Amino acid sequence: MSSEPLLSVRNLGKKFGGVLALSGVSLDVFKGDIVGIIGPNGSGKTTLVNAITGFIQADTGAVQFKGKDITNWKPHKIAALGLTRTFQVMRPYFSLPAYKNLIVPLFSPRARKTGGWRGGGKMGSRDTVAVDILEEIGFERDSYVPFKLASSLPTGYLKRLELARCLALRPEVIICDEVLSGLSMSEMASMVPLVEKLQMEGITLIMVEHRLRELFRLAGRVIVLNFGCKIAEGTSEEVMEYPEVKQAYFGSEEVYDYV
Amino acid sequence: MSSSKGDRRKERIDRGIKVRSDSVYAISSWKEITYLIAPRLVLILGLALAPLVLSAAPYWQRVVSIICVYSLLAMGFDFLANYVGLVSLGGGFYVGIGAYAAALLNTHFGLPPMITIPMATLLGAIICTVLFLPCLPLRGVYFAIVSLMYPLIAARIVEALDIFGGTDGILGVDGFSNVWIEQYFLVLCVLVMVFALRRLVEEDIGLVFRGVKDNDQAVKASGININQYKAFGVFIASALGCLGGACLTHMYMWAGLSQFALDFSIIPIAATVVGGGGTLVGPVLGCLILVPVSELLRDFGSLRIAVYSIVLTGFIVFKSEGIMIYAARKYEQFERWVEI
Amino acid sequence: MDIIIYGIINSVSLALMAVGFTLVYGVSRLPNFAHGALYILTGYLTWILMNRVGLNYVFSAIIALGLIGLIGAAMYQLVLIRVRGMPISEIIASYAIGLAILEGLRWGGLKGGTFRLPPFVEGSVTVLGVSVDFQRIFVVILGATLMGALWLFVNNTKLGLALKGMAQDERAALTLGIDSDRMAVTATAIGSMLAGAAAIILLPLGSIAVESGYHVLIMAVAVCIVGGLGSWTGAVLAAFIIGFAQILSVVYFGAHYQAVVALLAIVITLICRPSGLFGRQKELEERV
Numbered sequence: 001m002s003s004e005p006l007l008s009v010r011n012l013g014k015k016f017g018g019v020l021a022l023s024g025v026s027l028d029v030f031k032g033d034i035v036g037i038i039g040p041n042g043s044g045k046t047t048l049v050n051a052i053t054g055f056i057q058a059d060t061g062a063v064q065f066k067g068k069d070i071t072n073w074k075p076h077k078i079a080a081l082g083l084t085r086t087f088q089v090m091r092p093y094f095s096l097p098a099y100k101n102l103i104v105p106l107f108s109p110r111a112r113k114t115g116g117w118r119g120g121g122k123m124g125s126r127d128t129v130a131v132d133i134l135e136e137i138g139f140e141r142d143s144y145v146p147f148k149l150a151s152s153l154p155t156g157y158l159k160r161l162e163l164a165r166c167l168a169l170r171p172e173v174i175i176c177d178e179v180l181s182g183l184s185m186s187e188m189a190s191m192v193p194l195v196e197k198l199q200m201e202g203i204t205l206i207m208v209e210h211r212l213r214e215l216f217r218l219a220g221r222v223i224v225l226n227f228g229c230k231i232a233e234g235t236s237e238e239v240m241e242y243p244e245v246k247q248a249y250f251g252s253e254e255v256y257d258y259v
Numbered sequence: 260m261s262s263s264k265g266d267r268r269k270e271r272i273d274r275g276i277k278v279r280s281d282s283v284y285a286i287s288s289w290k291e292i293t294y295l296i297a298p299r300l301v302l303i304l305g306l307a308l309a310p311l312v313l314s315a316a317p318y319w320q321r322v323v324s325i326i327c328v329y330s331l332l333a334m335g336f337d338f339l340a341n342y343v344g345l346v347s348l349g350g351g352f353y354v355g356i357g358a359y360a361a362a363l364l365n366t367h368f369g370l371p372p373m374i375t376i377p378m379a380t381l382l383g384a385i386i387c388t389v390l391f392l393p394c395l396p397l398r399g400v401y402f403a404i405v406s407l408m409y410p411l412i413a414a415r416i417v418e419a420l421d422i423f424g425g426t427d428g429i430l431g432v433d434g435f436s437n438v439w440i441e442q443y444f445l446v447l448c449v450l451v452m453v454f455a456l457r458r459l460v461e462e463d464i465g466l467v468f469r470g471v472k473d474n475d476q477a478v479k480a481s482g483i484n485i486n487q488y489k490a491f492g493v494f495i496a497s498a499l500g501c502l503g504g505a506c507l508t509h510m511y512m513w514a515g516l517s518q519f520a521l522d523f524s525i526i527p528i529a530a531t532v533v534g535g536g537g538t539l540v541g542p543v544l545g546c547l548i549l550v551p552v553s554e555l556l557r558d559f560g561s562l563r564i565a566v567y568s569i570v571l572t573g574f575i576v577f578k579s580e581g582i583m584i585y586a587a588r589k590y591e592q593f594e595r596w597v598e599i
Numbered sequence: 600m601d602i603i604i605y606g607i608i609n610s611v612s613l614a615l616m617a618v619g620f621t622l623v624y625g626v627s628r629l630p631n632f633a634h635g636a637l638y639i640l641t642g643y644l645t646w647i648l649m650n651r652v653g654l655n656y657v658f659s660a661i662i663a664l665g666l667i668g669l670i671g672a673a674m675y676q677l678v679l680i681r682v683r684g685m686p687i688s689e690i691i692a693s694y695a696i697g698l699a700i701l702e703g704l705r706w707g708g709l710k711g712g713t714f715r716l717p718p719f720v721e722g723s724v725t726v727l728g729v730s731v732d733f734q735r736i737f738v739v740i741l742g743a744t745l746m747g748a749l750w751l752f753v754n755n756t757k758l759g760l761a762l763k764g765m766a767q768d769e770r771a772a773l774t775l776g777i778d779s780d781r782m783a784v785t786a787t788a789i790g791s792m793l794a795g796a797a798a799i800i801l802l803p804l805g806s807i808a809v810e811s812g813y814h815v816l817i818m819a820v821a822v823c824i825v826g827g828l829g830s831w832t833g834a835v836l837a838a839f840i841i842g843f844a845q846i847l848s849v850v851y852f853g854a855h856y857q858a859v860v861a862l863l864a865i866v867i868t869l870i871c872r873p874s875g876l877f878g879r880q881k882e883l884e885e886r887v
Binding site: 346400418528 | 630632678681682686687688690691692694695696697698699700702703705706813817820821824828854855856859861862865866869
Binding site for chain 2: 053055074075076077079080084085086087091092093094095096100101103104105106107108109110111126165166168169
């Protein structure tokens with residue numbers, strides 16, 4: 001673990017009308033980490049992601065990435081720097097086949113400079129790289145899944161397509177907004193090793209999740225939000241010991257039934 | 260899609276020849292080459308022969324040019340609406356800018372049409388793109404509303420400030436040196452643009468455009484500046500419009516307020532909807548149908564816009580796929596009823 | 600003093616033009632591009648009823664209003680409901696209907712000058728040293744009354760509350776037993792009648808001409824964008840801003856710049872505050 005955090009969020013705050021969606025949230029992410037962000041519905045998880053990645057303008061606070069102040073930059077500039085995200089509501093480019101969905105990130109200035117996923121764009125055509133990425137994350141080439149229209153794919157594939165779209169960019173940090181939610185047990189089982197593999201390759205992940213069991217297995221550190229505030233931070237075991245967490249997140253002592 | 264009658268349903272199956280000819284194997288037999296080329300050949304030969312065939316009737320020969328101008332506009336609309344996701348209701352603005360640019364270049368600097376047209380196209384497109392820059396972040400309805408106002412207000416400004424000849428327009432613009440040059444120049448423009456645009460949208464950059472239309476958030480998250488692409492889209496569409504406008508000026512040897520008029524905004528939209536949006540050929544087909552109808556109705560003045568509008572409403576509500584998509588389906592697929 | 604009085608008159612006129620548009624958009628999310636056409640059509644119907652059928656002014660106006668409500672409802676029920684939820688098709692279809700009406704009327708012989716509605720009361724009066732004709736005073740009084748009545752209607756009647764509920768959240772309204780399709784039809788009918796009412800109040804100031812149909816549409820749209828689409832308070836406020844800006848531009852720059860003011864207002868609004876003066880955050884996300 002290097003001493004300088006890769007991504008550091010200081011005191012981020014955001015108001016919607018009169019509602020305080022985010023108040024003074026700070027967190028540090030180091031290279032190679034998997035950080036989990038959990039919290040009940042409406043606790044500001046997605047707002048936090050939006051504010052970090054520039055999709056909404058934060059009212060207060062600052063975001064630093066790779067030593068640069070990226071507070072309230074435009075999303076595309078943040079992504080070009082290597083910090084990208086998936087979306088909770090999956091909206092692939094429906095009118096295109098799955099692998100063509102990846103052409104867009106592969107065509108972006110960043111991917112053209114770095115060669116995209118594992119630098120493959122410098123050697124092969126973008127189409128080939130796109131199919132390679134999809135195969136890597138579980139689109140079976142033999143059954144022609146990568147070539148099917150995105151609109152005809154089931155949820156599990158769409159979630160992975162979201163992730164693939166990020167990977168194509170060859171990012172340093174990916175913020176995954178609920179990539180595990182809504183997956184079947186078997187899909188989940190294949191997703192977990194995939195995430196571990198990405199970590200091995202040096203990609204830093206921030207995972208916003210509802211599924212605690214898998215998240216606790218993956219994440220080295222967990223941050224708990226409630227009502228827009230950070231109420232706990234630590235390893236999964238530590239976090240569960242906070243009384244506020246039990247109270248806010250589960251409302252009772254039945255925590256371990258979930259986990 | 261399939262209308263059910265009792266316990267039957269309609270089944271659509273790609274013809275074997277389509278499945279094979281979608282890839283490079285098409286060159287394996289004459290039959291498949293013909294299958295691929297025939298529709299394109301019909302379009303090319305049809306447009307190329309039209310001026311010759313109609314040379315007996317000079318009035319209708321002129322109509323071919325007008326069809327071409329509208330086709331350019333309609334293609335621009337189709338491209339912008341169905342590939343970039345910006346619905347521009349103000350096509351007249353592009354035409355007007357192109358027309359005035361060509362007329363000014365011609366009358367002030369004495370440049371011949373073959374130079375003013377490319378210059379007006381480029382210059383006009385730049386002007387239009389710059390003027391549309393503030394509106395580019397807008398989506399859907401909002402862009403449509405604002406784009407609708409551009410031609411109306413441009414006409415008002417020209418009228419009010421009495422610039423560029425005011426309500427009289429700019430007179431004394433040179434015409435094309437002869438009618439054949441005019442016709443074939445326009446036909447060539449349309450054909451080149453149809454095939455170029457169809458190629459463009461299949462290229463990687465075209466996929467980015469389609470990405471902007473389908474889900475601009477994800478495009479942003481991929482590190483791409485969507486406004487840049489939208490501006491580029493507007494540039495292409497307005498270049499097509501300005502090209503049409505510039506040709507129009509030299510055809511009528513005049514540039515005036517009527518080039519900001521509704522005809523140029525509504526007919527391309529109607530042609531796109533009727534012909535089949537998203538095909539880029541459909542709009543040309545739509546113009547081939549609608550513009551002659553418009554000429555027949557010329558004596559009835561503004562009735563023709565009313566007729567268009569009704570046709571347009573009918574198509575958009577009841578047959579929104581348009582002729583081209585329907586025809587392509589018939590050409591490429593079997594349809595049969597199956598018992599279930 | 601001129602500026603204040605004529606500014607108020609102009610602003611109320613703009614608010615009248617826009618209120619129907621913003622109501623329809625607020626409730627059914629339909630940008631009713633046939634708004635200007637309905638406006639002119641009401642004037643034309645009133646004129647026909649007065650001069651061809653021979654009814655008196657009040658009756659013709661009331662019947663014309665009823666008819667325009669029916670036409671608006673029919674337009675929605677027969678055509679626009681089929682493209683509901685497809686914004687682009689909605690715009691094109693309603694714009695096309697509006698064009699068909701306006702250009703049809705033009706072809707039918709509607710030209711400026713010959714078709715006029717008489718003012719309610721002839722003559723003029725001097726207010727604070729400025730001579731104003733009675734019709735303009737009526738515009739302000741009736742305009743204010745209409746807005747007030749509309750406000751009461753929306754906040755105090757069952758139907759009004761249903762409309763308001765739908766404007767805020769259509770799905771929630773559905774679960775509360777509000778038939779959203781019927782409400783959308785109702786809203787379109789009411790919106791059409793508001794366009795009609797604006798026509799009856801404003802048209803005596805000029806003549807019934809196709810061009811003013813487009814003008815009304817542009818102004819309604821401008822006011823709604825500046826105010827934030829679907830927001831009534833915003834629309835009224837925007838009407839006053841644009842109204843006064845126009846009068847000021849006429850006084851200081853000349854009458855030509857009136858149209859430019861509207862566009863400028865839109866462009867500035869869109870750049871500085873894309874959701875409009877009173878737009879909500881949710882809309883901002885839809886727009887940008």
